[in-house]
Amino acid sequence: MGDASMLLGSTKVTTNINISWNQFAFDFGKVKLPKIRSLTLDVSHNKIYGHLPVVIENVLSLNVSYNMLCGEIPKGDDENNNDHDAYMYIHNKYLCGSPLSSCK
Template sequence: MTWEAVSCQHKTNRIQSITLIVSDHAFQIPPSIGNLPYLESIFLNEFPHLTGPIPESISKLTNLNFLTISSTSISGPIPNFLGKLKNLAYLDLSFNKLSGTLPPSLSHLNELLRFDFDNNKLTGPIPYSYGYFKNLMSFTVSRNQLSGRIPVSLSRLNLYYINLSNNRFQGDASMLFGSKKMTSLIYLTRNMLAFDLGKVELPENLTTLNVSHNDIYGNLPLEVENLSLLNSDTAM
């Protein structure tokens, strides 16, 4: 069964997904959304007048695989209770007004493949526990106010795409590189990072590298010849 913006599981006739795109209506996510135990997907995109926090009742949706709340005016902190959504594979909270720090508890999401918190008002460091995501492929937190040193634990990740640009990160980012990693795109521009790029081994599959507007130094690795896009302030 399918209604506008809602689809149901054909065997149980229980609501399986909610998809709402582009609206000027003013509303908040109701706590009653937690009363949909079969819900697997929430997709809310381009709702400038969607306000308020993410309701705690979402933590009851243990079958949720996809959660997108993007380009809205939701605010407040990223709630710790999202770490209870053990089946979550896709988490997109980009282009909102979320503030506060990144919850360490999100690293408990062992099925998570995509983590997208771009364009919010987040502060503080990346938690050390984020190096222990089991299956993460994409990690993007660009255009926030995140700061501090990138935890060395992130060397454990084998990401396809990472974007830490337009924040206030400092120090070393060499743990994000490695010749055996599958990483294809790395964006680190406009931070305060400082390390010798000439000493890192670029991933074999890397096609895009942007490290401009930092304090990165050294000669470019020989592997840059394989890149389709390079933006760097370092010496040639």
């Protein structure tokens, strides 16, 4: 467990981040992601918990599957901002909202 700022901090000038298939465990809701619309982010198959930050709606390509995330998936203002499908969110603790089942 720890702080992921060194990997995903908002001061990073990165367009492709892939930290999948590791044992990373941190609160994703506390990560300050860069506001880069061309960001490709794959953090799948880890032990990441917490909620998805709102800025995630601007990520071009995203995979947060197989973690321990919870809460509602942020909705983008523009449907063309991203191409996220259900596969990119599956196998999380309590994640809900489009494209997964609705939150109750």
